[in-house]
Amino acid sequence: MNWKKIGEKIAFKGWRGILQKTFELPNRKEATFDVVQMEDFVTIIAFTKHKEAILIRQYRPGPEMVLTSFPEGGIEKGEAPKLAAARELLEETGYQASEFILLKKFRSAYNTQTQICLLALDCEKVATQKLDTTEFIDIFLLPIEKFRSLLTNSEDDSFHNVAAGYLALDYMEWL
DSSP, X not given: OOOEEXXXXXXXXXXXXXXXXXXXXXXSOEEEEEEEEOOOEEEEEEEETTSEEEEEEEEETTTTEEEEEOOEEEOOTTOOHHHHHHHHXXXXXXXXXXXXXXXXXXXXXXXXXEEEEEEEEEEEEOSOOOOOTTOOOEEEEEEHHHHHHHHHOTTOOOBOOHHHHHHHHHHHTOO
C-alpha cells in the first residue's frame, strides 16, 4: 500500500485540534482526511491485592453521560508511560501499584494519539484524590467476578475500556 503524504494543515486548534491531511492514494488520486490531533495517554488497568478492579466514573462531554473506565490520563512531555501511569493512578484514585506491566499500545484510524495500556498490580490506597479543576471522579472497586460480568453485559454501554479489560484478564489468566 503506497500512500504518499502531500500536505497537512491545521483546520482547528482548541483543547484538541483537527488536522487536514492530504495524500496521494495508490490509484494516484488525492484524498483529504480530517484527523483529530490528540496527545498520547495511559490507561491504568488497576487491581488490588484482593483481585478487585479499581474503576472510576465520570461525566464525559462527548456522549453527554457518565462513563465507567479504568483511570486514564495524559503523558506529560518527556515523561515515561510507567511514570505517567503511577502519577495518574495516584492523582485520580489515591492508589499506588507495586508494579506496572505494559500490555499493549492502541492506535485509532483518525486521530494522532496512542493509548498505552499498563497493568497495575497489587494496588493499595495510600492517599486521597488530587484532581484537576475539571475532573469530578467517583472511585469504586469491583470484585473480579463482577468485573467479568461488566465486560460482557450487552445492556451496559457505559464501560469504555473493554479491550484493555480483556488484555489484563488474559495476562493474569483470570478469563
